[in-house]
Amino acid sequence: MKLKLFVSLILLTTCFAAFGQEKQNVAAGEKGLIKVSVMYPYAEGKTFNMEYYETKHMPMVAGFLGSNLIKYTIEKGLASGIPNQPLPFMAIGTFYVKSITDYQAAIGPNRDAIRADFQNYTNITPVILVSEVTK
Structure with missing residues (x-):
């Protein structure tokens, strides 16, 4: 159970990091x-x-x-x-x-x-x- 929770948190953190980076690249692309x-x-x-x-x-x-x-x-x-x-x-x-x-x-x-x-x-x-x- 702890392993599943840990893996879920890793995946969630990775998704948020990727989303944040994508948003930053879009804004930078407008310059x-x-x-x-x-x-x-x-x-x-x-x-x-x-x-x-x-x-x-x-x-x-x-x-x-x-x-x-x-x-x-x-x-x-x-x-x-x-x-x-x-x-x-x-x-x-x-x-x-x-x-x-x-x-x-x-x-x-x-x-x-x-x-x-x-x-x-x-x-x-x-x-x-x-x-x-x-x-």
Whole structure:
């Protein structure tokens, strides 16, 4: 019985150690990626259709990015960081890509299609920030 317990503890410890290492490697693997943040500022009278954005718009843009795309995320704004202050952004879509050059080459020819699709989910002009993940 003691041997079974000892072996179980060893296996459990090994699993936790492996999981921790995997998580660390994933985070370290993001350093150097290009992050494209598409932010939709909140303002009175502005609208945003999250369902359309999640199911149609973002997958369309992701398709244009092809193998350069590592992942994308979608965030729905809930509140300001300061109580009783207006929400700064209604939504933020983020693309993580390997190469800014490949990103620009993919977006350039599809720019009109991407912009034309805005009317299907929002009346907000997005603010776009392209940055490099440093940590």
